[in-house]
Amino acid sequence: MFEHKDPDYLKFIVSIALALVVLVVTAVIFDRKRLFSAKKSVFVISGPKSSGKTSLFELLTKKELPVLTVTSVEPNKGVLNLGSQIGSYEVIDFPGNEKLKSLYLYPFLKQNSTSLKGLIYMIDASQFSSEYCTEVATDLIKLYEITESVPNGVDFQLFCNKSDLFTSKKWTTIKTLLETEITQICKRQVLNLSQISSSDDQSDDTAGSLLATTFGDGKFLFERLDGNTEFAQGNVHKKSIEMVSNWLHEKAVN
Ligand SMILES: Nc1nc2c(ncn2[C@@H]2O[C@H](COP(=O)(O)OP(=O)(O)OP(=O)(O)O)[C@@H](O)[C@H]2O)c(=O)[nH]1
Ligand SMILES: [Mg+2]
Numbered sequence: 001m002f003e004h005k006d007p008d009y010l011k012f013i014v015s016i017a018l019a020l021v022v023l024v025v026t027a028v029i030f031d032r033k034r035l036f037s038a039k040k041s042v043f044v045i046s047g048p049k050s051s052g053k054t055s056l057f058e059l060l061t062k063k064e065l066p067v068l069t070v071t072s073v074e075p076n077k078g079v080l081n082l083g084s085q086i087g088s089y090e091v092i093d094f095p096g097n098e099k100l101k102s103l104y105l106y107p108f109l110k111q112n113s114t115s116l117k118g119l120i121y122m123i124d125a126s127q128f129s130s131e132y133c134t135e136v137a138t139d140l141i142k143l144y145e146i147t148e149s150v151p152n153g154v155d156f157q158l159f160c161n162k163s164d165l166f167t168s169k170k171w172t173t174i175k176t177l178l179e180t181e182i183t184q185i186c187k188r189q190v191l192n193l194s195q196i197s198s199s200d201d202q203s204d205d206t207a208g209s210l211l212a213t214t215f216g217d218g219k220f221l222f223e224r225l226d227g228n229t230e231f232a233q234g235n236v237h238k239k240s241i242e243m244v245s246n247w248l249h250e251k252a253v254n
Contacts, residue, residue, distance in 0.1 A: 042090045042115055043080060043248065046105060046143070047122035048135055049096035052161040055236040056122065056244065057093035065239070071097070075104050086252050089117060101139075109146045118155040118251040119147070120244060125233060126165035128174055137181035144225065153227025157247045160233040163240070171231040175222065182220040 045053045054076060058066045061078035072095035080091040094105040109116070121143070123136055147154035158178075160171045169177075222229040232243035 041117060042092065042112060043117050043251075044105075044109070044119045045091065045093040045122065046101075046119060047096060048124065048132070048139065051096065051122040051124040052236045053093050053096065053122050056120070056159075056161075056241065057091065059236055059239060059241065060091060060244075060248075065236070071095070073097075073100065075108075080248065082249060082252050086249065089252060106142070106146065109143070113147055113150045113154060116147075116154045118157065118247070119143070120247075121156055121158045123158060123160050123174065124162050125160035125168035125171070125174060126162040127167075128160075128169045128177070133174075133177050133181050134185075137178055137185055140178070141182060141185060144227075148226055151226075153225055155227050155251055156229040157244065158229060158231045159241075159244055160231065162235055162237070163233050164235040164237055168233075171233040175231050179220055179222065183218070186220060187218075 045057055047053055049071065054069045054072055055065060057076050057078060058064065058069075060080055072093065074095065076093040078091050078093075080089045082089065092108070094101065094108070121140070124132070143156075144153075147156075158171070158174075160168070160174050162168055230247060232247065234240040234243055
């Protein structure tokens, strides 16, 4: 009797063992997938000096305005709590100083561009002179060269801060001025590169080719970027940041 049952018993043991092996292999594959698919969990705050980045960072992370801010000399990291249903995200406020951006911001973006939920770019709308416009346009080109190199790019919100000051420009005006300025800068870059490449075949034309894709009828348009760039305005001083909060919620759930 036992001689007839043994093979069945063995088959049963082998099936169980096989099922276990399949389970373990699936678990390993699933974990590897999780390891390699970057979790988008960081919001970055960037922009020119004194535009209000640290003030916004404190308001978002501590729900209150700082009594006094000084020029940041290193990034501020904090937790952005978007409620129990959405969860928490890391938020980093980078200093606006040019040298500090090269030290902290650009390397961070290059290493973490796939884990970025979005980037809030703060502008002081009350100081938007032609020099300030050139500074912002140049800075945005540098950022887009990094963020547009990842699939689907990175979403930006260009927050025009300090709307409480009577000299501040509307976001619609700022958007038009920036598109014109970025067009001019890119055209100059493309021209310079074509002059260099005619004398030096080894020249690198990534900046020109990347931004050339965002031109329509010879003009740069924010809408043509892979990442979505939205404009908003308000003022951190009076805690008028609904447009930032709405954008953060929208990006977090998507
Ligand atoms: N009027 C007005 N002032 C603001 C507003 N937001 C920030 N400020 C002031 O702008 C100044 C600079 O603010 P910060 O938050 O330190 O600016 P930042 O962008 O972090 O500057 P850096 O760290 O140097 O890059 C401070 O004196 C703030 O009080 C605003 O909405 N309206
Ligand atoms: Mg600061």
